């Protein structure tokens with residue numbers, strides 16, 4: 129439970145009373161009550177008000193807000209306010225400002241605008257966290273700490289450059305080791321002095337489009353930058369914990385956000401929280417995968433949905449409204465995948481600056497007689513009724529997809545073999561095949577234990593860091609099924625190629641050698657032709673594939689399919705290697721959706737993993753369990769009502785409070801939460 133004071137799914141979101149005259153605050157409280165709102169995220173961007181100059185602190189208004197929240201039964205997700213530096217600080221201490229990749233020193237403005245290495249920023253942000261903790265640590269409204277906001281971006285200033293050298297010294301010890309790790313003999317890059325190392329920017333190695341001429345230094349810069357921001361977070365975390373060890377601390381993450389290694393970050397978070405902003409055309413499977421990734425960051429612990437818009441965004445190209453019922457549906461999608469909160473940005477829509485066209489629970493009309501408010505109030509009422517029923521329930525998956533930020537960075541930094549190779553695209557294909565079948569999946573990091581899984585999917589395991597090959601071998605030896613793909617096992621943690629033939633360290637596990645890698649232009653494709661049959665993949669059937677084709681030789685692996693054309697026609701395209709008690713599969717190319725579906729569904733079936741529910745297209749099903757009770761979420765994303773066959777089991781549906789069995793109609797955008805036994 130996030131906090132025992134509020135034993136239910138938290139409901140609320142970002143609230144900026146400091147942007148409004150006090151006269152309106154009581155009206156806010158009235159409206160919150162009407163909407164069933166019990167949590168307000170406050171003070172996210174309030175630094176300039178809380179600390180008007182270097183020595184003055186003014187908590188008066190926040191005291192009033194906190195008291196008012198407490199009096200009205202609303203809890204605070206209290207932010208430390210350090211995500212945007214005050215203007216006075218930027219003016220007096222320009223070292224807090226960032227430098228862009230092309231060397232321009234920023235001036236005051238925007239937000240998330242601090243240099244992570246700035247001693248001034250570190251000092252004042254830490255101090256602010258301390259003061260917040262001391263002032264509000266025992267306030268009755270406090271429920272959870274929200275450090276900063278959406279950490280991200282990067283800085284190329286001289287302080288960061290110096291800090292990068294220190295980081296490198298710690299990682300490598302000697303300059304020789306750095307030169308070796310980065311292969312600096314290439315293009316005469318050998319460094320003879322630490323001070324010769326400069327940050328990889330568009331002025332040096334960055335090519336734009338995320339590519340770089342030197343992967344070694346660029347990868348290390350990404351790691352350094354993620355770590356530098358993490359240190360800023362950790363400094364605040366420590367201050368908060370020192371005063372309030374029992375209050376959970378989080379910072380809001382952003383799903384599949386490339387800049388920060390969230391698996392590393394999550395180790396310093398008491399609870400993961402994240403902001404969900406799908407575009408109007410984002411597939412629901414992609415949102416689902418992001419939720420699953422956020423849940424995976426802390427081994428399946430429930431997380432917080434910190435932000436979503438009740439209606440529309442402002443910063444996308446087309447800020448379509450969420451259609452009636454969609455906000456509720458997507459809120460339950462988050463809960464269905466492990467969220468124990470449903471929170472919005474924002475509770476009241478601001479009157480000026482760039483977010484005035486961003487949706488809010490309270491719109492510019494200022495009253496409760498709006499579609500959006502009514503939908504929010506309905507959800508608020510439902511969440512109150514659910515009480516603590518779902519809290520802390522967990523998702524049990526037998527299939528995992530390995531996700532790794534270093535890998536993501538490395539795959540996409542490389543010049544070659546194809547500019548179309550995108551880490552998330554490949555992972556999403558594997559994810560979607562299982563999502564469409566309503567087979568539950570965890571997204572896990574390289575540190576996550578594998579023993580509870582039967583199948584581990586590791587698409588594009590390009591970089592094999594120390595210990596990973598051994599860990600996967602162990603998993604397979606003990607009976608696990610591993611699936612990996614083309615462009616795997618190529619490099620070590622520094623993006624240096626493992627010599628002796630691809631897939632390097634994975635070669636004996638997979639029982640094959642990949643001699644060459646062909647890149648297909650966008651208009652070209654090849655085919656995967658089944659030699660033998662496997663489940664739904666019938667012998668002789670053919671599927672299309674594209675992007676990259678590894679030219680492999682089986683070295684013990686069984687060849688299940690071959691390429692259908694080109695000069696490598698007849699070479700293996702799908703192999704299975706029996707290793708110990710388990711199997712290691714290799715998909716040598718990027719197959720079409722039908723192949724993905726047939727392969728993964730058959731593999732699951734063979735391993736006793738069945739869909740949670742066989743449901744029509746557009747119907748998402750997940751399951752959370754707790755103390756022997758199971759809650760099956762059925763979400764209808766279709767624009768029409770859909771008939772779902774629940775079979776003979778009799779379920780108790782929690783939202784409407786009635787029994788369901790056999791064939792039942794789920795309305796368009798409708799949600800069921802089916803408890804496994806009738807009440």
Ligand code: GLA
Pocket residue numbers: 277278403405435441442443473483486
């Ligand atoms: C982010 C931020 C919020 C707000 C929303 C708008 O998630 O954290 O402060 O800007 O975007 O969508």
Ligand code: ZN
Pocket residue numbers: 225226227243244245246283284285286287288289
């Ligand atoms: Zn900097």
